[in-house]
Amino acid sequence: MHDIYGNLSGVKVFVAGNQWFVIEDLISKLGKVLVETLPPGVVMKQVMGEQVKIGNLVIDVKPDVVSLPPSMINQVSDLVKNKIDYVENEVVLATNVQLKDVCDLMGLKIALPNPENEGIGQIFREVYEETCGDYVSLRERSYVTKVHHRETPKLMREGMVDAGVVWKTEAIKWGFRSVGTGRKGKLSFALTKWSGKEAEEVMNFLLSEDSKKVYERYGFKWIA
Template sequence: MKKIISCIGAGIITIAVQAQEHRFDPPWNDAPEAAVNFTVPGIDNVPDIYGDINDPQLVVFFAGNQFMCVDDLLAAFKKQYPQYKRVLVETLPPGILAKQIQGGSLTIGNMRITVQPDIYAAGKARVASMNTLFSDTATYAYNSLSLMVHQGNPKKVAGLKDLSREDLRISMPNPAWEGIAKQIEKAYIAAGGERLLEAVMKTKVADGSTWLTKIHHRESPLRILNEQSDVAPVWLSEVLYQERMHHPVESIKIPASENIRATYVIAKLKHAIHSCAATDFFNFMQSDEVKRIYRKYGFDTDG
């Protein structure tokens, strides 16, 4: 009998641990309504594909760090343009989205997506590097960097210079496809010169204490929340969003002398399949309503 109770007890502990592992998992927004909702944390969960993948009337690729704005943006856009019922949005890293545009397809798990965007929205430099693909562009928002740490700042991180410390585990965007990484590297140089950059991006990568993410706007918060990393350079809007959800994180301010200001640009594809919808969304993204939404989530805007 004791053995049976012991086994049952172990099973309960295992279930509790598994639940604990996924309690912070995205999606962090309200999922679209459907006849069946079959989201399984850690198994079947695709938080960066939004809306209607079948016969969309508009396809938008947003750089991933704007994921928190999507629900409000789509609700406001559909209210202003009620003729658009089916909208598909991807919020993956901008470099991955660029490769998807160039290659024509994307696979996540066993799902292959071949839709092409009507609108691409990302950092100014990324959009400029792809300018031959676009018929029109416009600036719509700005952002700055912050450090995300666990609530209470248990490792007493004071600023960027501390990231060279041997005892700190860092969650860092991968420069290979995440635009924020290049901006963070500039901040490292401003704060501690090439020595700090080398410590974080070479020495600590080699010893495993700098973790290079594949999708930082999901991975970095989760690594902080699950105590796998101690500090993560992120966009200010990202840490504010986690605080907004009452997740146990907090922000360490990066002074203006070490910080950068990112500029977000929206672009309409020259060969947009849904050209009229693309034009409507392009104009919508420059409206006062959109500025209000972005400011709500910690971005800056003109006006």
């Protein structure tokens, strides 16, 4: 199953899904953990105690360590502790065609992340409204991802869309050319208030020099 890694009885580490390829490199060094790489809106709801259903599997446990955009961490500030911003990443438009800028989308098929459950979707909506104009009309003629913007590369490779909003690190990972928006997003680690000593050790490793090297290899800017 994609996006679920490790041992059910391990430390619960739930991270925003755009780090899945980093987690694949780090998982063997984290010890006994259960790691999720789901959309940040879903992870935030899990911190609040909501269940997640994937197929016939119901995940009804709460995380011990979380990674979310700072704005989402702040929304659950009464449930977390030891928040630290650790990476920065630029929102880009990955594309198979030549584009002048992010407004040069007339006549193209576009994949947009849903701003209701993804920070990247919120950021791009703000950029487009400030720079280009009417986001609503763009959304109406675009494909809005159903679960996560990681649907985008498959759509692009199959020719279903010409361009899609992703993080710079993902464009690098997937080998797409990209047009920058100039807008960056951050991620923060935090411990939940019910987490124990083992969770602290996992978070310490995630903030270590070894972890930093993996993040930087994929194009994340380390800011911790």
